[in-house]
Amino acid sequence: MTIPADAATLAGAPEAGAHHANQFALLGQRRFAPFFWTQFAGAANDNLFKFAFTVMVTYQLQLAWMPPAMAGLVIGALFILPFLLFSATAGQLTDKHDKTKMIRFVKNLEIGIMALAAWGFLRADAVLLLACVFLMGLHSTLFGPVKFAYLPQVLDARELTGGNGMVEMGTFVAILLGQVAGGLLVALPEVGHATVAVACLLLALIGRGVAQAIPPAPATDPSLVINWNPVSETWRNLRLAHGNLVVFRSLLGISWMWFFGAVFLSQFPSFAKEVLHGNEQVASLLLVVFSVGIGIGSLLCETLSRRQVEIGLVPLGAIGMSVFAIDLYFASRALPPAGVMGLAGFVGLPAHWRVMADLGLLSLFAGLYSVPMYALIQLRSQPTHRARIIAANNILNALFMIGSAVIAGALLQAGFTIPQIFLFTGIANAVVAFYIFMLVPEYLLRFVAWVLTHLVYRFDVEGEDHIPAEGPAVLVCNHVSFIDAVLLMAASPRPIRFIMDHRIFRVPVLGWLFRLAKAIPIAPQKEDPTAYARAFAQAVQVLREGDLLAIFPEGAITRDGQLQAFKGGVMRILDDARAEGIEPPVVPMALTNLWGSYFSRIEVRDGEQVAMVRPFRRGFFSRVGLRVGTAMPRAEVQPEALQQRVSALLGSQPT
Template sequence: MQDSAHLLRTRRFLPIFVTQFLGAFNDNLFRTSMVMLVIYGIYRDATQEATFSAIAGALFILPFFLLSALAGQLADAGDKARIVRIVKTAEILIMIAGAAGLLWHNVPLLLLALCAMGVHSTFFGPIKYAILPQHLRDDEVLAGTGLVEAGTYIGILGGTLLGGVLVLQRPDGSFHAEWAALAVLGVALVGRIAGQFVPPAPPEASAPTFRMDWHIVRASIRLVSGTLHIPRLFLAIVAISFFWAMGAVLAAQFPPLVKNAFGADQTVATLFLATFSVGVAIGSVAVNRLLGGKVSARYSPASAIFMGLFVLDLFRRVKGWPAPTDELRDLTTFLGMPNGWMVVLDLLGVAIAGGMFVVPLYAFLTTTVAKAETARTIAANNIVNSGFMVAATLILTVAVQMGVTVADSLLIVALSSVLAAWLGWKLHLACD
């Protein structure tokens, strides 16, 4: 068995782990606070709420689609640790605008800050995976990738819980988010301090030089085409993209699902998001144990099938759920209802299977190519991922306007998992 905990005691891994953890924490602290404030405190219409959730998801993902090629080139051309520090400084400025949006209940400003955080994550995303082969041994990369993914989702959990708690309801029924505004600024500052300790990660002296292409459309097309023509990378990237497209639909629908299908309040919405985060973290660490540190897609097909089965069971329970009442159910009432705990277990199963599916594929991307090309490979993956996610959220938005329910979208996700399993199986046959 490959022990991964020792990496948390080393300077070559701990600072980047803490930095990415705090980035994920703050992303979700801000996003959850924003969603809870808008859905429970500003809007009063189910269609508006579902549309807002889908648009917010698309705005966060769009920068990945537009700017990942530039982010990958910069990461491979320069010192990744220096870029980390620049990005974390920018996060402080973004969160000043985000905090203002929370204080003023200004939806356009909130969405602008969310999109800017998407830009922040676009430039940080290639680094958090591509830096690992530079600082870790070959037999540590899967463990490090699993810890990064687990840390990301534990950060999501913490940010989600805190974001749900810090949006408070006044006696008159209105909502306010002053504490959430203060928290997002504080976490951004701590993240910048952590980024200062990331060890240098310059390009290798023997790495071939390349010219930066600042034309984002041409660079994106060139990067994706140069990566996807390699069959094993094509299979891994498309499989990861299906996973994130399914995840985007689920994440966008969690708050509307809780309020309009289960008739529950924001405490239950927070539980759903937290359960999903814990599950992915568990799956991310467990798959490293099962594989013994070896990078392999062996368990990806079965993981995708189990993910689909859990979503299908969730769909069945949503369809049979009692009609919402005028008064939203709190957490205790929800869990006390027949099948309340089974809904939570379904979500946990989806997430554990998802973590086991995707972590080996990320490790595969960073170990299959030369170290000088890892950031661009991750960037190409991010472009395709974001394209799938934006397409999924746009289709979801249109479908909601046409009367497709949240439960129906769950059925679509369940069916999509079959294709993800097939891609995982093809990659397993090609590479293992």
């Protein structure tokens, strides 16, 4: 997404086409840094306040109406309740108003709430503090849609994964620091309550001060009429989200991640005490390991995705989550009996290292799972409705977290041990992930493309910015191997529909993948005129829907490594599209260094050229590439001219 000229100037955005070296460079940009530190201060304050209050009612106050064992549950439920009640309204307000003004309003509200909470801490008034928990939940409900709708408005598509990774990392670090600080401050003799009061109010003031530096982010739907009925608007938001099935199923995927994470986070204290035989410091260590893992996984997303929205990381994350959740069961069930240990004693036993490694890797893969999903939702949601889509996600997240508490409680009541609950969650994650990836095969296809371009080949892409970020386009490429389409998928952040020779669908595995990708089979007109005509009709339909269409004009995979003559099928597609008022740009592309690889037809068996017979004929990680040229004007598009452009992109490089 491009940044509006006025907002871009105020935000200090880079010039068009310029990209940062990495996501950390965003912290030097006004469009991102003040927003990052504002949300960091808010997340830290939320958790400092909640954890300090939980410790206070658990250890320091004697409340007959709220036993210590119920304190965490009551506080957590009160905090989540506003997400169910007011998320729909928050989404509307964010779409209707300038997001920066919304952020400042929310931070002003936080100052008022924290002033009230400070009075509650000084008086040790649990009822007043419970009211503040609900109000801070309202604060977070209002901020949630703003947080995720702001980023795609000021970051371009190639910065979105890195920006989300930074926000996700910052949020979990802030949660960790807030909880640690809350626990330490409230325990200070005599001055603990006053210190917490000052810290909460100070963090709120700091957050509001930093928010003042956030540049304007204009409203995306200023004419929106607010529906103040939370029930009807919640239902409307869920229906709105369901209108885009890829987005909606991604919302479900994120909500499942919160279900998964809530199971582990809620069981840390009991897991540390009953299974690991550790004290409160050990429970805190588990939280530290989990938070650090999430942060590292979130930051790795940009590096592993070539700075594009790479949803191929989502299946990788899901696999890691299940593998290490299941291994955590085996690692923890074999621990020998022991007395209660402190931090040093716990870390000193090698048997516990596997537990911490499982927990850290589990959370790292959760970071790989969640960040690309958030970025996909931001990228694919209609800008005028984006905040309401995020609000629908918050509603679903709250429902799934409540569901996780109910199911975990039911399993405990049924006699399950905590390690068995972790095992159950890991297996359930594998089942749910498989179901989601079958519903949205784009995730699985991108995963295959990611594995191929990271673990089989070293894949270099030049000129990827020439692939249009939105709208219809025809991509024209040379045809070197059976996996050309997979490589093009890996290079484009957008889905691509391919026109492919019908015979390739008979190839084991690859044929299944291409059917999953909804590739369009085409047969020679003389062989099957009906299939021939149907292929062109489907191609125009792809362009009519505003999507990318790729075609290999040579008509077949090269048998000598040389570029073959281009056929006229692309001209028929363009003519049929023009007849419907569609003028898609034509983008030439060239795959390089693929000839001679496992998937090319270089081997000769029984007098016939074949592929896929010598797996490591070029060794591991052989270098291949894709060069993307600038779009050609429609008037210049002819088969010969297209062939010359692709040939020029190939240059001296072999195909």
